[in-house]
Amino acid sequence: MLENKPIIYLDNAATSWPKPPAVWEAMERSMRESAANPGRGSHAMAVKASRVLFECRKKLARLFKIGNPNDIAYTLNATHGLNLAIQGLLKPGDHVIATTLEHNSVRRPLEAMKRTLGIEVTYVPTDAEGILDLKTLESAITPITKLIAITHSSNLLGSIMPIGEIGEIARRNNVKLLVDAAQSAGVLPIDVVGMGIDLLAFPGHKGLLGPQGTGGLYIHPNLELEPLMHGGTGSKSEDPEQPHVRPDRYEAGTQNTVGIAGLAEGVNFVLKETPEAIHAKEQQLTFELMEGLQSIPDISLLGPKIGVERTAIVSFLLEGVDPSEMAFLLDQQFGIAVRAGFHCTPLGHETAGSYETGAVRASPGYFTEKSEIVSMVDAVKEIRRTLKGER
The missing domain is CATH 3.40.640.10 (Type I PLP-dependent aspartate aminotransferase-like (Major domain))
Known part of the structure; x- marks a missing residue:
């Protein structure tokens, strides 16, 4: 909860939350x-x-x-x-x-x-x-x-x-x-x-x-x-x-x-x-988030493909939508915390081909629930429908 409002925290790559x-x-x-x-x-x-x-x-x-x-x-x-x-x-x-x-x-x-x-x-x-x-x-x-x-x-x-x-x-x-x-x-x-x-x-x-x-x-x-x-x-x-x-x-x-x-x-x-158990749980959440986002039209994911070992970081772009706008709408309308921009790694964005736009980064953590992953995917779907003028 944040100021008595529910929050789905997907910014663990910046700082983990909540703490034990x-x-x-x-x-x-x-x-x-x-x-x-x-x-x-x-x-x-x-x-x-x-x-x-x-x-x-x-x-x-x-x-x-x-x-x-x-x-x-x-x-x-x-x-x-x-x-x-x-x-x-x-x-x-x-x-x-x-x-x-x-x-x-x-x-x-x-x-x-x-x-x-x-x-x-x-x-x-x-x-x-x-x-x-x-x-x-x-x-x-x-x-x-x-x-x-x-x-x-x-x-x-x-x-x-x-x-x-x-x-x-x-x-x-x-x-x-x-x-x-x-x-x-x-x-x-x-x-x-x-x-x-x-x-x-x-x-x-x-x-x-x-x-x-x-x-x-x-x-x-x-x-x-x-x-x-x-x-x-x-x-x-x-x-x-x-x-x-x-x-x-x-x-x-x-x-x-x-x-x-x-x-x-x-x-x-x-x-x-154990780090092994923590990584296994976070990676499963990450793959579920990737699968959900990948099913949405006009979404492109950065980084290794689903199934390739990675840490719990999912960076993505919605075609025609500024990443900062996506992050703002996720926060303001759905109470979902992500990070947009260049993530202090401009060389990384050059490598990934996202230097012109930056990206949205969602990062689950050990305390993230599967239901929150579903909510994140649903929120991106809803934002896309609204911004594209679809019903």
């Missing part, structure tokens, strides 16, 4: 009982706040198969983590490989460093459905290639990258692998060791079912990054330089203890349900 009750209950409990500065004092409340951070770190490490929880640095979101990884690793003269499906959270830092430091960037194309040719990817590697930065799943098309195979390519060529897990963390199984991931950036507010303002970056134990921020850490305070101990080196300033308390419960929910 344990998430907001933990946040309230933290605010009441342990909202002191973690790592900044020895009194009982500060120690309790520190414990909140460490317990969440342990759960994240378990989820992503990370050996040492201290190799996870908390961030505000995936964008923050990606910037820490990209700006902390690259030096003048380095070469980076990305794809034409990257979110602006990857593209813009790369373009900024291209302009200011002279790094080289190659965007390897995928096909219109978001499928990447691995031979093309490997052929783009040069003697100065330092990093492959790649999305695990496109936030426009839902296509899934074969990260394990890309990790093998990276290892074989002595190149680091940065994975943007904005659409996959909590939804797809991730094993940083088994998949050869050196850097994993993830948000807390999407598939991990936590609150906004939370996220993290896994940093391989043998990899050192320059900190994105310098400041107080509560450790080595007498040293004018940022400490080298993890995770303090990458966590200057007071952490979002209340948010992380909620994130811990979101991760706990994912661990209990």
